[in-house]
Ligand SMILES: Nc1ncnc2c1ncn2[C@@H]1O[C@H](COP(=O)(O)OP(=O)(O)OP(=O)(O)O)[C@@H](O)[C@H]1O
């Protein structure tokens with residue numbers, strides 16, 4: 001389970017990244033942060049991902065408060081307990097799909113046959129094992145995103161954070177990746193997405209709406225309209 005308690009973050013020049021954001025996500029669940037550009041979605045994701053330190057408030061992962069740990073311990077939590085997926089995949093161009101996934105295990109100091117088996121199983125899990133020897137440049141966007149997902153889950157993280165994971169994918173591929181993320185969540189992981197993709201609404205257990213750094217729980221119908229009708233105004237409580 002992850003929990004944010006009244007988490008706030010201000011950037012220089014007064015830009016508000018997050019304003020007293022509280023949320024809880026149970027293992028097995030996938031949730032999405034929707035909201036206008038600049039509203040604070042990535043900021044919230046990065047605070048959960050321990051890439052950004054909140055000014056105040058608490059970040060709790062599986063009962064452990066993690067936001068106030070020293071940097072070396074933060075790095076440990078990031079590597080061991082978290083997995084990241086980005087819009088632009090972030091794969092290393094010269095490495096094959098399986099080598100890209102292997103890197104995540106090496107960073108944890110895990111090697112040998114057990115690590116190798118974990119890599120193969122992660123690639124199988126996202127249905128990309130038939131491209132194991134291909135480099136990113138030899139794969140479609142959707143295939144690359146599946147490799148990136150395999151890399152994010154190979155070490156069995158408790159939380160997967162995905163920032164605009166379908167931003168560069170067509171509808172069919174985006175649907176596949178979202179379905180994948182949901183099934184990863186169902187296996188007992190927490191999955192949190194930041195997204196503009198209306199498709200994501202069908203795949204998430206809870207949809208949050210972020211505006212000026214504050215978190216809202218909108219009516220699904222209204223959110224759907226907001227997403228499909230050019231992101232105008234949306235009534236929140
Ligand atoms: N490193 C930074 N320094 C200063 N201000 C920042 C920084 N990162 C984000 N901001 C500001 O904080 C606010 C929230 O940004 P954030 O990136 O979280 O938005 P977002 O909802 O992810 O937007 P998008 O949909 O465009 O990705 C914005 O006003 C942004 O300009």
Ligand SMILES: [Mg+2]
Nearest residue numbers: 041042043194
């Ligand atoms: Mg963002």
